[in-house]
Amino acid sequence: MLVALILLPLLPAALSLVLPWYQLRSWLLSATGAAHLGLALLLVSEAPPLTNPWIGLDALSCLVLLVTSLLYLGCAFYAVDYLAMRRDRGNRVMVPCLLVFLSAMTLAISARHLGLLWVAVETTTLVSAPLIYYNRNRLSIEATWKYLLLCSVGIALAMLGMMFVGYAALGGGEPPSLHFDWLLEHAPSLSRPWLHAGFVFLLVGFGTKMGLAPLHSWKPDAYGEAPALVGALLSGGLTSVSFLAILRAVQLMAAAGDQLMARQALVGLGLLSLLLAAVFMVRQPDIKRMLAYSSVEHMGILALGVGIGGLATFGALLHLINNALTKGCLFLTAGNIQRAFASKHLSEVRGALSVLPLSGGLFLAGFLAITGAPPFGPFLSEFTILRGLFAAERPLIAGAFLLLLAVIFIGMGATVLGATQGAATEPPGRFKDRLLLVAPPLVMLLLVLSLGLYLPEPLHRLLEAGAHLLEVRS
């Protein structure tokens, strides 16, 4: 079943290479997205045991799988109308790449072998490069080159980290293996120095991909220049997948009874990400780059939450869902605004609310959600992390966390309010809110809103099971 889920997008990808009908090719995306989500829900509710040594779903991967699949479905529907507007650019590369991207992400989520995980994550880099280069101009090629080189080098370091973990197994007098479940079982006998080195390199490697500061430098460029739906998929889906890869390393350290170092490293990188995001978000005139820094910020929050542990881990996992869906809403509506104004720069984008009442309104609401205003979901998850910080008796970090969130709120607010409020700078162009361009972000926002009001019981159990996997087992 899981194999079917991984391979599912490949058939339509192959089909889209030969089909001559433009519009049908776009609809393939939505059809595959819907089938993927349906199958994923079925798999998660079944919860098959981890018997296959190569692939399987535990609580953490179930969570990321559902989030990614949901986000993908939204972006796939958005893509139909988006690509219809951009017939000049075509979709012959975009559609197959998007489909293979989904397949690679699913493989990375379900991998139970570190090598397989690595291969899948590197594949996501390679198939997303053409997506970032969709607009084919100087800026987008610069962004693509930086993305490709930085992420490839980063991921090469993750490979080294993986080998160090393998060597740690060798040093423990065991026949080396990179099967994750085997490693977890034998974690206490792994050679410590090599395990530590392995963790550091895995963190740096997958941290580059996830965009934790100071390894985030490709992010503003790539998110800024990529089409909106690609930005949404990268910032909500791919970052979650990379975070899952880091969580695997944390799990390994926890199983080895050595999680203090892992947690300290995560807290440090998390705080640094929040700090750098705050610095660059203030007076950011480019709305998509601003969203990229917001992504850096939220990756920092995730790392911080897992680094603190306990209740904060639960909060971080909840935040993963909220961040993905809210970012999806923000990127998609920012894309609409950019289409309407033919710019994403604050000097030319003014009064989006009066030009595009729906997209502008959703963008504004998405901003309130992502900065943690009640009653949206991120408020609940950030508040849970804060409670976790106090429960862990880290008041200084809690203070810094709150301060940085406030700075980010003000910085982001200045840009968002400037873009949405006031009189429109430019007479509205041909662009109008279309159903498929507005419905997906609206649904995402409604989901985020309902998550803030009510946490369904099955989801609660899934989150607890996920958080439990990250704690010491003894």
Next chain:
Amino acid sequence: MSDVNSVILLVVILLNFFTLGSARLVACIRAAALQGALLALLPVTVHGLSGHSLMLATGAFTLKGLFIPWLLLRAIREVRIRREMEPLIGLVPTLFLGVLATVAAFLFADRLPLLLEHQDGLLVPASLATMLTGFLLLMTRRKAITQVVGYLILENGIFIFGVLLSTAMPLVVEAGVLLDLLVAVFVMGIVLNQINREFSTINTERLSALKE
């Protein structure tokens, strides 16, 4: 067998210096190709003849030694660039840094808590030195194509370390890793071509419009 290993690894280290000191792109690519081809023999010389090591060696030889260099040589023919004109740091200082990095790699490898059977061989120091060389090339060169060569050499360094535990790496995964490397170079080649078309140069310092 360990003599053969040492000879291979020494040549690999010499090739590191060669790429650091050479301004001619074709020569750099050929050196990286030779390095890849030599490294491909390591699984066989270290672990002996077996189906696994033979397959790995053949795969790595074909891709690292033949196919990827061919792709790169074709790419530079298309963009008609032959020389690395002015590296960010001169060639001689880079070479000097390379020597320092290699010495550091040897000193560092001595202090690593290696298993007894790996303590004497050149595998670990050569691996570290090659990775550092790749990083140096990535950081000090302006031409996008030399950066790709740097990435390849970095990967070569990781491959050497991987030989230590190649029994732990199933063939499917090794194949996936090599395939990813190939596709990476392929995609980079396409992007390279686009950079050349947009900017009429492949100097990455022109890629500086995006910044804060």
